[in-house]
Amino acid sequence: xxxxxxxxxxxxxxxxxxxxxxxxxxxxxxxxxxxxxxxxxxxxxxxxxxxxxxxxxxxxxxxxxxxxxxxxxxxxxxxxxxxxxxxxxxxxxxxxxxxxxxxxxxxxxxxxxxxxxxxxxxxxxxxxxxxxxxxxxxxxxxxxxxxxxxxxxxxxxxxxxxxxxxxxxxxxxxxxxxxxxxxxxxxxxxxxxxxxxxxxxxxxxxxxxxxxxxxxxxxxxxxxxxxxxxxxxxxxxxxxxxxxxxxxxxxxxxxxxxxxxxxxxxxxxxxxxxxxxxxxxxxxxxxxxxxxxxxxxxxxxxxxxxxxx
Amino acid sequence: xxxxxxxxxxxxxxxxxxxxxxxxxxxxxxxxxxxxxxxxxxxxxxxxxxxxxxxxxxxxxxxxxxxxxxxxxxxxxxxxxxxxxxxxxxxxxxxxxxxxxxxxxxxxxxxxxxxxxxxxxxxxxxxxxxxxxxxxxxxxxxxxxxxxxxxxxxxxxxxxxxxxxxxxxxxxxxxxxxxxxxxxxxxxxxxxxxxxxxxxxxxxxxxxxxxxxxxxxxxxx
Numbered sequence: 001x002x003x004x005x006x007x008x009x010x011x012x013x014x015x016x017x018x019x020x021x022x023x024x025x026x027x028x029x030x031x032x033x034x035x036x037x038x039x040x041x042x043x044x045x046x047x048x049x050x051x052x053x054x055x056x057x058x059x060x061x062x063x064x065x066x067x068x069x070x071x072x073x074x075x076x077x078x079x080x081x082x083x084x085x086x087x088x089x090x091x092x093x094x095x096x097x098x099x100x101x102x103x104x105x106x107x108x109x110x111x112x113x114x115x116x117x118x119x120x121x122x123x124x125x126x127x128x129x130x131x132x133x134x135x136x137x138x139x140x141x142x143x144x145x146x147x148x149x150x151x152x153x154x155x156x157x158x159x160x161x162x163x164x165x166x167x168x169x170x171x172x173x174x175x176x177x178x179x180x181x182x183x184x185x186x187x188x189x190x191x192x193x194x195x196x197x198x199x200x201x202x203x204x205x206x207x208x209x210x211x212x213x214x215x216x217x218x219x220x221x222x223x224x225x226x227x228x229x230x231x232x233x234x235x236x237x238x239x240x241x242x243x244x245x246x247x248x249x250x251x252x253x254x255x256x257x258x259x260x261x262x263x264x265x266x267x268x269x270x271x272x273x274x275x276x277x278x279x280x281x282x283x284x285x286x287x288x289x290x291x292x293x294x295x296x297x298x299x300x301x302x303x304x305x306x307x308x309x
Numbered sequence: 310x311x312x313x314x315x316x317x318x319x320x321x322x323x324x325x326x327x328x329x330x331x332x333x334x335x336x337x338x339x340x341x342x343x344x345x346x347x348x349x350x351x352x353x354x355x356x357x358x359x360x361x362x363x364x365x366x367x368x369x370x371x372x373x374x375x376x377x378x379x380x381x382x383x384x385x386x387x388x389x390x391x392x393x394x395x396x397x398x399x400x401x402x403x404x405x406x407x408x409x410x411x412x413x414x415x416x417x418x419x420x421x422x423x424x425x426x427x428x429x430x431x432x433x434x435x436x437x438x439x440x441x442x443x444x445x446x447x448x449x450x451x452x453x454x455x456x457x458x459x460x461x462x463x464x465x466x467x468x469x470x471x472x473x474x475x476x477x478x479x480x481x482x483x484x485x486x487x488x489x490x491x492x493x494x495x496x497x498x499x500x501x502x503x504x505x506x507x508x509x510x511x512x513x514x515x516x517x518x519x520x521x522x523x524x525x526x527x528x529x530x
Contacts, residue, residue, distance in 0.1 A: 003417055003419045004417065007414070206400070209398075210400065211411070214387060214388070215386075215387035215412060217381050217384040217415075220384075
């Protein structure tokens with residue numbers, strides 16, 4: 001058993017040595033692989049982040065009620081209406097934003113401060129933000145919105161669920177496209193490694209025949225090529241992880257700046273340990289599989305150990 | 310012991326390389342297979358190492374019917390047969406010692422034992438001092454001796470050689486033949502395919518002459 005593991009290690013290091021001894025072809029092949037892995041990985045990270053933002057929004061639905069009150073007691077009337085709404089079982093919280101608070105906030109964020117100063121009176125209505133109970137179903141939410149919109153105190157009602165649903169739908173489509181892309185890229189990885197493994201087999205054709213002739217089993221003959229495929233996949237994945245994290249670093253600043261404008265905390269995290277292990281294992285496995293298929297078909301074509309099952 | 314019972318070999322292109330070959334080669338003997346090019350000498354050897362399979366008939370080696378071998382038994386059989394090629398078939402990117410050790414590595418022998426047995430085999434063919442050289446730096450005769458060392462390092466019961474002196478001058482050819490006789494004295498059954506008639510006179514060896522895939526004469530020691 002000790003000899004068996006020693007021989008495996010020997011083949012692993014021998015294969016690595018061969019790859020290092022021809023640095024340019026190895027580098028080119030590994031870079032092609034890493035680019036093929038980087039694209040879906042990067043898109044996956046973006047989709048993952050968008051999904052989490054979508055879930056955040058879906059978890060705390062808000063209904064904005066623009067009220068009809070006016071005059072000097074506008075705040076007390078609005079707050080009184082808010083307290084009445086708090087008595088609804090389907091509403092968990094209410095936040096009141098007075099016309100004055102809204103105007104100050106609008107001046108701060110819109111950049112039309114001087115124009116707004118010139119207005120004879122504050123045109124903004126009082127606003128109640130309603131936080132429905134989280135346990136409400138979609139049907140119950142619709143019923144609540146209908147109920148509130150029929151109230152005479154409510155001028156306009158705004159509920160952003162449709163927009164969130166559209167956003168979620170877009171993410172869903174994006175993720176499905178990503179899965180298709182990932183499958184295509186996986187197929188591409190198999191083909192790339194299969195091609196390089198085939199070239200490696202051709203360059204070691206004599207060795208294969210000699211080893212076969214002196215009593216090497218199929219398993220023994222296949223072994224260096226399987227390690228070759230696996231190492232290519234693993235190295236391609238490691239480079240891809242580096243490229244992905246660099247890309248995330250580059251686009252991260254712009255994404256953060258954009259997120260601040262939308263008052264959200266949207267960030268794209270780096271590729272975590274679990275994903276790293278998963279990507280390396282998957283690429284290594286695909287490399288092994290590609291090499292296995294290639295060397296298998298080559299041995300079959302050559303008729304080596306043709307009667308071995 | 311090697312036995313051929315009414316063996317035929319037809320290649321996919323329709324060429325009949327062997328026709329109705331029946332032959333018995335006792336354990337520990339040395340036999341020359343001779344005949345013109347295309348007579349079937351190499352095919353006969355290749356049937357014994359299972360590089361080819363017979364179309365009809367039975368090839369028995371040490372009571373094993375080769376047609377019935379499957380899977381790893383084929384590889385195991387090949388390890389019990391040493392094969393010396395006319396063109397040496399050495400791996401250019403491995404040292405002489407690593408080339409010789411290859412059958413032992415394939416057989417799963419430990420690294421330490423591989424080294425000591427490879428060096429012992431190289432010592433037998435008087436090439437121990439070139440163990441760390443690469444094949445390309447050796448002469449043709451030396452490369453053939455490395456090929457012989459590789460064929461015997463696994464202590465095979467049978468040693469097959471296909472035109473082992475084909476590319477060598479007469480002096481080197483004699484040296485190579487001496488090596489075969491030396492291994493034969495260690496009870497190794499030796500079969501040598503050659504069209505070099507100078508060695509056939511040695512009365513320690515049997516001679517089987519082939520022509521157009523058939524045995525036309527045979528002599529036993």
